[in-house]
Amino acid sequence: MQLIQCAYTSTASRPLTQFELGELTREARRANFAFGITAALIYCERTFLQVLEGDADAVDELILRIAQDARHCRMIECGREAIERRRFDPHPLIYAERSPSELQALLGADGDCLSFLTVQRAADILYSLLPAAIPRVA
Numbered sequence: 001m002q003l004i005q006c007a008y009t010s011t012a013s014r015p016l017t018q019f020e021l022g023e024l025t026r027e028a029r030r031a032n033f034a035f036g037i038t039a040a041l042i043y044c045e046r047t048f049l050q051v052l053e054g055d056a057d058a059v060d061e062l063i064l065r066i067a068q069d070a071r072h073c074r075m076i077e078c079g080r081e082a083i084e085r086r087r088f089d090p091h092p093l094i095y096a097e098r099s100p101s102e103l104q105a106l107l108g109a110d111g112d113c114l115s116f117l118t119v120q121r122a123a124d125i126l127y128s129l130l131p132a133a134i135p136r137v138a
Contacts, residue, residue, distance in 0.1 A: 002056045005083045006063060007122035010075040012046040024071065025095045032092035035062050040094040040126035044103040048072060051123045053086045079119040087127055096129045 016024070021043060032039050037054040052059050059080070067075050088094055098106070106125050107117075117125075 003054065003083050003086070004056045004059055004080050005051055005053050005087075005119050005123055006059050006080040007049070007051045007078040007117065007119045008063070008066075008075055009050075009078060009117070010048045010066075010072040012043075012048065012072050013070060015046060016043075016071065020071075021097070025093060028095075029093045031062065031065070035059075037062055038086045038088040038091055040088050040091075040096075040123075040129070042096050042098055042103070042126060042129065044098045045100055047103075049117075049122060049126070051088070051119070051126050053083065053088055056080075078117045078122055081119050087123055094126070094129070096126075098129075 025041070028039070028041065031037075032052075035054060035058040037052050037058060039050060039052045041048060041050040052062060054062075063077070066072075106128065
């Protein structure tokens with residue numbers, strides 16, 4: 001089993017309500033748990049940024065399913081890399097919403113083009129959003 005991290009960005013097909021975002025995150029947690037995936041997702045005004053961690057085959061299968069989801073479009077895989085351990089373990093999905101100014105502050109110089117983020121930079125950004133109550137992996 002090869003453990004990988006994969007990051008992608010996409011655009012919501014239309015603005016999503018809080019109810020729809022709640023359904024999306026519940027579905028994602030169930031699917032991620034079933035696939036043995038840990039992940040973090042940020043949503044900001046129709047923009048998604050997500051990092052998935054798990055077995056390469058499981059991540060690939062989940063990426064294909066996500067790409068077919070009609071709730072979003074323009075999915076761009078930022079990259080993938082082998083990892084020794086997960087950063088978001090044991091959580092099937094850590095989710096956060098941010099305003100454009102908050103996202104811009106997190107992204108810094110990378111803010112104008114999410115698709116150019118490296119997997120490591122995307123993971124660092126999402127890892128920085130972890131609530132203090134969630135144990136952090138060094």
